[in-house]
Amino acid sequence: MNLFDRIQGVFFSPKRTFEGLAAKPVWIDTLVLVLVALVAFMVLVNPYMQKDQLSLLKDNTALRERMGEDSYNKMIERTEHPSASYRIIQIFVTTPLFFLAAILLQALILLILGRFMSTQGVYVQVLSALVHASLIDKLLGNAVRLGLAVSRGSVMQTSTSLALLFPHMPLTSTAYLMLTQVDVFQLWMFGVLAFGLAAAFKIPAKKALAVSYGVWVLKALFNVGIGMIGMSFLK
Numbered sequence: 059m060n061l062f063d064r065i066q067g068v069f070f071s072p073k074r075t076f077e078g079l080a081a082k083p084v085w086i087d088t089l090v091l092v093l094v095a096l097v098a099f100m101v102l103v104n105p106y107m108q109k110d111q112l113s114l115l116k117d118n119t120a121l122r123e124r125m126g127e128d129s130y131n132k133m134i135e136r137t138e139h140p141s142a143s144y145r146i147i148q149i150f151v152t153t154p155l156f157f158l159a160a161i162l163l164q165a166l167i168l169l170i171l172g173r174f175m176s177t178q179g180v181y182v183q184v185l186s187a188l189v190h191a192s193l194i195d196k197l198l199g200n201a202v203r204l205g206l207a208v209s210r211g212s213v214m215q216t217s218t219s220l221a222l223l224f225p226h227m228p229l230t231s232t233a234y235l236m237l238t239q240v241d242v243f244q245l246w247m248f249g250v251l252a253f254g255l256a257a258a259f260k261i262p263a264k265k266a267l268a269v270s271y272g273v274w275v276l277k278a279l280f281n282v283g284i285g286m287i288g289m290s291f292l293k
Contacts, residue, residue, distance in 0.1 A: 061087050068193050072253045076187055080257035083186035089161075092189065092196045093154045099200040100149045106207045110214040111137050114229070121291070161188060164273055171269045172259045179258040187254025191247050199243030218242050235285040239278035248274040 059067065059078055065088075067075030115121065115134060122130045165185040172179055199218060206216035214229050219241040221227065227234045248270045256266035 061091070064088065064190060065091075065193060065197075068190050068250065069198075072250045076190070076250075076254035077257045079186045079190060079254060080183050083182045085182070085186040085189040088193065089158075089189050092192055093157065095196050095200065096157055097150060097154060099196075099204060100153050102204055103207050103213050104145065104149065106211060106213045108137065108140070110212055114214075161185075161192065164188060164277065167276065168255065168269060168273055171272055172255060172261075175261045175265045175269060176259040178260040179255075183258035184255070187251055187258060191251035191254060194247040194250060195241075195243045199241070199247075202243070219244075230289040232282070232286060235282050235289070236278075238285075239281055244274065 059075070064075060064079070064084075067078075112134070115137060125133065162185070165181060165188050168188065169179065169181050169184045172184065202218055203213075203216060206218070207213045210216050215225075216222075217238060219238045221234055221237040224234070224237065227237070249267070252263060252266040252270040255261070255269050256263050259266065259269075261269075
């Protein structure tokens with residue numbers, strides 16, 4: 059299957075597509091596409107993210123007192139007028155490298171959990187399935203999020219998760235962080251990923267779903283933990 063066939067197959071015929079990928083794992087071209095899409099998304103939403111960060115930092119009395127007036131003002135200045143080199147490194151280096159590290163680690167965890175179900179399957183099969191499943195979140199999901207961000211002028215005030223149902227919930231609350239993890243495109247992605255795991259590990263669909271969503275739960279808990287640490291800085 060060529061790249062186009064695999065892309066449309068993930069959305070419209072996932073079972074057949076992931077069975078083909080298990081038989082002949084390929085992933086580099088799809089990963090490049092995902093990384094390009096991710097970088098493009100970050101470039102387009104960066105102005106809205108900067109605006110959101112400033113709104114959280116400005117007029118934060120507790121943060122001002124904790125940091126001191128001079129340090130606080132310097133931080134506001136750096137946030138409001140970041141250097142060109144900082145933005146380039148953040149968007150074109152840090153973001154892709156973080157995503158790459160995350161997807162490699164997730165594939166390893168999936169393989170480890172899969173070993174409890176089967177002796178079949180190798181790392182490259184799992185990685186190939188995960189990279190292709192991520193098209194759902196990084197192409198379609200980010201396209202929807204970009205549209206919402208542009209229409210509302212904010213990234214943090216938009217969501218494709220359960221947080222959308224609670225527009226007045228404080229953005230720095232633990233409940234909000236937890237709700238943002240229940241994202242429709244993430245749930246779709248890990249559901250489709252089960253086809254790839256079932257084909258790689260030669261296990262029933264129910265077991266593959268348990269492995270896939272098990273990693274989703276671990277990922278959500280990690281994200282909530284990191285979010286809580288970051289938000290505690292603002293309180």
